[in-house]
Amino acid sequence: MAQAGRVLLASVDSTNAEGFRRAATAPGDLPLWIVAREQTAGRGRRARPWASPPGNFYGSLAMRVDGPAAQIALRSFAAALALRDAFVALTGLPQVFALKWPNDVLLNEGKVAGILLESSGPVLCIGIGVNLIGAPPLSAVEPGAVPPVSILQETGLRITPEAFLDALAPAFAAREAALAAGGFAALRDDWLSNAARLGQPIRARTGNETREGTFETVDAEGNLILRMASGPVAIPAADVFF
Missing domain, CATH: 3.30.930.10 (Bira Bifunctional Protein; Domain 2)
Structure with missing residues (x-):
């Protein structure tokens, strides 16, 4: 640039x-x-x-x-x-x-x-x-x-x-x-x-759906990986609450 x-x-x-x-x-x-x-x-x-x-x-x-x-x-x-x-x-x-x-x-x-x-x-x-x-x-x-x-x-x-x-x-x-x-x-x-709450419980809200789990990592595409009881979920965009 x-x-x-x-x-x-x-x-x-x-x-x-x-x-x-x-x-x-x-x-x-x-x-x-x-x-x-x-x-x-x-x-x-x-x-x-x-x-x-x-x-x-x-x-x-x-x-x-x-x-x-x-x-x-x-x-x-x-x-x-x-x-x-x-x-x-x-x-x-x-x-x-x-x-x-x-x-x-x-x-x-x-x-x-x-x-x-x-x-x-x-x-x-x-x-x-x-x-x-x-x-x-x-x-x-x-x-x-x-x-x-x-x-x-x-x-x-x-x-x-x-x-x-x-x-x-x-x-x-x-x-x-x-x-x-x-x-x-x-x-x-x-x-x-430098990530806040990495490895800790968070809530991720997308539209009307809210998922709760552990903030496991951010993957190679920048998605949030949320570890839920059913397994890891990749979330591309959401509002995150602690």
């Missing part, structure tokens, strides 16, 4: 939406990091609203990709590892960060960051939201979900969005290079070594 450009906006509806707009009007600018001080229509997975108060990190990397959808989706693992790399570099606290399948980063077992991949044709936007200085109240999240936390709340460190991007952009470039050179195998062991 070529070195990504950067643009910082005061306000935008959604950094992913802005990424697609810029890909359509100036495709030569890709790859491009787009960071906004606030979002007016931020969203998470399954079109859930993403609270976007000023001071947190709202950014997207718009890039050109090719290959099957399942392969493109593996960028969520690269992004999660890059987020953890950036957190550790900025805080010096590797022991407090963990990765929650499929696309969250935890700090002291609370959700500090989320990732949203969206694609349109050859363009992929990797949206990233990080609670740098504030987190939504517990009442704003789904019952049973991991409670939201912020970097400031948990560590006392005040990190600006610009400083966070300075750490995140090179971290993602390194993880993307590893993925391009070695496939998911180049990331899998590192991701698993």
